[in-house]
Amino acid sequence: MNYAFLTPSSRIRRTPVSDRVETSGVKAYTVYNHTLLPTMFRSLEEDYHHLKSAVQVWDVGCERQIEVFGPDAERLLQMLTPRDLSNLSDDQCVYVPMVDTSGGMLNDPVAVRLAPDRYWISIADSDLMLWVKGFAAGVGLDVTVEEPEVYPLGVQGPMADDLMAAVFGDAVRDIRFFRYRRLNFAGHELVVARSGFSKQGGFEIYMEGHDVGLPLWDALMEAGAPMDVGPGCPNLIERIEGGLLSYGADMTRANTPFECGLGRFCHLDRVVGSIGYDRLAEQAAKGPDRMIRSLSIDGDPVPPCQAPWPIIVGTERVGRVTSAAWSPDFGTNVAIGMLDRAFWEADTQVAVQTPDGPRTATVQATTFI
Amino acid sequence: MNYAFLTPSSRIRRTPVSDRVETSGVKAYTVYNHTLLPTMFRSLEEDYHHLKSAVQVWDVGCERQIEVFGPDAERLLQMLTPRDLSNLSDDQCVYVPMVDTSGGMLNDPVAVRLAPDRYWISIADSDLMLWVKGFAAGVGLDVTVEEPEVYPLGVQGPMADDLMAAVFGDAVRDIRFFRYRRLNFAGHELVVARSGFSKQGGFEIYMEGHDVGLPLWDALMEAGAPMDVGPGCPNLIERIEGGLLSYGADMTRANTPFECGLGRFCHLDRVVGSIGYDRLAEQAAKGPDRMIRSLSIDGDPVPPCQAPWPIIVGTERVGRVTSAAWSPDFGTNVAIGMLDRAFWEADTQVAVQTPDGPRTATVQATTFI
Numbered sequence: 001m002n003y004a005f006l007t008p009s010s011r012i013r014r015t016p017v018s019d020r021v022e023t024s025g026v027k028a029y030t031v032y033n034h035t036l037l038p039t040m041f042r043s044l045e046e047d048y049h050h051l052k053s054a055v056q057v058w059d060v061g062c063e064r065q066i067e068v069f070g071p072d073a074e075r076l077l078q079m080l081t082p083r084d085l086s087n088l089s090d091d092q093c094v095y096v097p098m099v100d101t102s103g104g105m106l107n108d109p110v111a112v113r114l115a116p117d118r119y120w121i122s123i124a125d126s127d128l129m130l131w132v133k134g135f136a137a138g139v140g141l142d143v144t145v146e147e148p149e150v151y152p153l154g155v156q157g158p159m160a161d162d163l164m165a166a167v168f169g170d171a172v173r174d175i176r177f178f179r180y181r182r183l184n185f186a187g188h189e190l191v192v193a194r195s196g197f198s199k200q201g202g203f204e205i206y207m208e209g210h211d212v213g214l215p216l217w218d219a220l221m222e223a224g225a226p227m228d229v230g231p232g233c234p235n236l237i238e239r240i241e242g243g244l245l246s247y248g249a250d251m252t253r254a255n256t257p258f259e260c261g262l263g264r265f266c267h268l269d270r271v272v273g274s275i276g277y278d279r280l281a282e283q284a285a286k287g288p289d290r291m292i293r294s295l296s297i298d299g300d301p302v303p304p305c306q307a308p309w310p311i312i313v314g315t316e317r318v319g320r321v322t323s324a325a326w327s328p329d330f331g332t333n334v335a336i337g338m339l340d341r342a343f344w345e346a347d348t349q350v351a352v353q354t355p356d357g358p359r360t361a362t363v364q365a366t367t368f369i
Numbered sequence: 370m371n372y373a374f375l376t377p378s379s380r381i382r383r384t385p386v387s388d389r390v391e392t393s394g395v396k397a398y399t400v401y402n403h404t405l406l407p408t409m410f411r412s413l414e415e416d417y418h419h420l421k422s423a424v425q426v427w428d429v430g431c432e433r434q435i436e437v438f439g440p441d442a443e444r445l446l447q448m449l450t451p452r453d454l455s456n457l458s459d460d461q462c463v464y465v466p467m468v469d470t471s472g473g474m475l476n477d478p479v480a481v482r483l484a485p486d487r488y489w490i491s492i493a494d495s496d497l498m499l500w501v502k503g504f505a506a507g508v509g510l511d512v513t514v515e516e517p518e519v520y521p522l523g524v525q526g527p528m529a530d531d532l533m534a535a536v537f538g539d540a541v542r543d544i545r546f547f548r549y550r551r552l553n554f555a556g557h558e559l560v561v562a563r564s565g566f567s568k569q570g571g572f573e574i575y576m577e578g579h580d581v582g583l584p585l586w587d588a589l590m591e592a593g594a595p596m597d598v599g600p601g602c603p604n605l606i607e608r609i610e611g612g613l614l615s616y617g618a619d620m621t622r623a624n625t626p627f628e629c630g631l632g633r634f635c636h637l638d639r640v641v642g643s644i645g646y647d648r649l650a651e652q653a654a655k656g657p658d659r660m661i662r663s664l665s666i667d668g669d670p671v672p673p674c675q676a677p678w679p680i681i682v683g684t685e686r687v688g689r690v691t692s693a694a695w696s697p698d699f700g701t702n703v704a705i706g707m708l709d710r711a712f713w714e715a716d717t718q719v720a721v722q723t724p725d726g727p728r729t730a731t732v733q734a735t736t737f738i
Contacts, residue, residue, distance in 0.1 A: 005372050005373070005398070006375040006397065006398060007408040007409065007673075008673040008674075008675040009399060009673070009675065010675060010691045011399070011616075013676075014676050027373060027374065028373050028375065029374070029375060029376065030381065034617055040374075100502055106499065127495050127496035130475065130496055130497065130499040130500035133469055134499065134502070134505075134506075135503035135504070137503075137504055137507060138504040138508040138509075140507075248403055275506065304376075305378075306377040306379060307383050
């Protein structure tokens with residue numbers, strides 16, 4: 001692996017807080033939804049320890065929103081997902097796997113119910129808006145589908161409640177998991193949800209427009225100084241430990257929600273006729289042939305996983321690892337992969353073909369954290 | 370601007386020749402269609418001079434294909450674009466702007482007609498497949514829409530004909546612009562088209578599957594040694610000189626084809642009822658309010674354009690620059706931008722707000738090359 005630079009381009013979008021990310025010393029990026037996503041500030045391991053012990057502010061403006069608005073909004077949303085959306089609360093955020101007509105995962109977004117006829121779909125890394133717009137246009141639904149200027153800012157870590165309370169008031173402490181409140185910051189009313197791409201707890205603040213970004217970043221950094229706040233980002237090690245899946249890496253359009261361990265979000269008895277229904281119902285009946293699992297990989301720290309690593313038993317290819325990293329807290333390499341049915345039981349020993357050679361690995365019963 | 374590294378991830382796809390790109394010393398990448406696209410090998414200027422004088426092999430596997438196949442394939446393709454596709458030859462590649470229901474650009478791909486009921490759509494940087502699949506599903510068309518394992522390899526530069534003839538035989542010399550032939554390489558029959566994202570002439574080889582990549586790369590490098598062949602990539606300076614637009618940078622969903630200078634591909638008298646037709650017909654009648662233009666920008670080399678730079682006349686914002694670079698051959702900064710109607714005439718003097726301060730710029734009558 002040669003590490004290479006990312007070339008700046010106006011095709012790769014910046015966020016309202018990109019300037020602060022850069023003056024804070026970001027060392028590496030990825031590109032996510034055509035937008036810069038920081039991946040490292042100090043080092044992967046320093047960022048990891050800090051996330052697990054303090055609190056971080058994350059530029060996750062790359063989690064673009066699709067706004068679905070109009071008389072057919074609720075109907076369209078329900079057509080797009082096998083998850084039953086009939087009993088949503090007014091303050092709810094809901095994880096909604098979306099699949100194509102063959103049941104293949106297109107994205108695993110979180111939908112935010114702003115009103116019965118207005119939703120934001122907060123997306124993972126694919127241009128899901130094109131699917132939603134295309135389908136709505138093809139069916140002829142009475143709905144507007146657009147990408148508003150909304151940029152989430154994450155606050156993650158064990159001190160997240162204290163930091164958010166210092167900036168938004170104690171009301172944030174009462175927000176339940178995957179619920180939101182509209183809270184005031186410097187004259188802006190912002191949707192603040194208890195959610196985020198870590199297992200350390202925290203919030204996502206949906207910043208509307210470009211003006212609120214820098215003042216909010218600065219206010220969080222100032223109020224958080226006693227809590228050792230720092231800039232951060234989704235951390236590869238921590239998210240593998242937590243079994244948080246990355247769309248496009250751990251699951252793709254080649255996988256159904258059942259294969260991704262998302263079967264509990266497929267309410268096929270209640271939601272009849274959503275897109276991909278037949279394929280999903282078939283798989284619900286007989287069970288998937290492969291499933292996502294956490295694994296430990298023996299030996300020294302593995303190199304970055306840049307392409308799926310085959311999982312081998314004997315001479316048979318029985319799966320693949322798609323994310324892997326050395327975990328300081330667990331003293332082993334932690335990984336996420338997909339395994340054929342005969343090999344997905346906990347404690348199964350397999351071999352993983354890394355670029356450095358084969359390694360022994362063990363299927364885990366659960367995620368690491 | 371801080372240059373930062375691109376973090377390796379299995380979410381960012383590699384191509385069949387990524388290994389050769391790395392051993393050849395790639396210095397920088399961008400991410401394009403969730404895939405690695407090299408942007409620099411020696412330096413932007415060395416790569417530029419080499420492209421204009423010799424011949425380069427480009428890893429453009431990021432130009433992903435959408436395969437549209439089935440009884441409704443031709444009908445679907447014509448619904449997707451305002452360009453009249455009724456008189457295509459069997460060996461034709463055709464540039465097909467695609468727009469949403471509001472006439473906004475979704476992508477500017479090249480469609481390759483493999484058979485009357487089978488096309489590849491070779492896409493710029495957006496998940497256009499989701500639009501095509503969504504629309505086809507919504508309408509209920511009898512068509513399959515998939516992403517095959519096809520990876521284009523570019524051969525670009527003034528010596529491209531000689532190099533290609535050395536590897537594929539003299540038949541390549543007879544391929545006309547935007548036409549293709551099926552030619553043999555080491556037992557593989559490959560679609561070879563005269564096309565590519567430079568003004569230096571050349572070909573795109575559509576490699577099917579992963580096996581042909583490394584042998585073909587090596588054969589081109591070996592045969593091209595006397596012609597000073599080298600690894601290359603779309604070059605920022607040369608493509609701005611040539612007025613080659615980058616989707617997502619120079620044009621977005623906020624722009625119609627007319628604004629992008631693509632009005633000649635909108636056959637609204639012959640193609641009635643394609644997606645976005647009403648909006649396009651309205652703009653065809655009254656003309657667009659803004660238009661893409663080439664500009665020269667005075668002074669020292671400009672920094673990279675990471676976000677649109679406002680174009681100002683007096684105190685009025687009259688447009689924006691989205692791509693800019695220093696041109697050694699023209700001895701000035703060359704740029705692409707969009708200008709309001711009152712300011713788009715050749716030789717109009719404007720000011721461009723770069724991160725280093727305002728610069729005088731001049732609207733050009735044509736592209737630089």
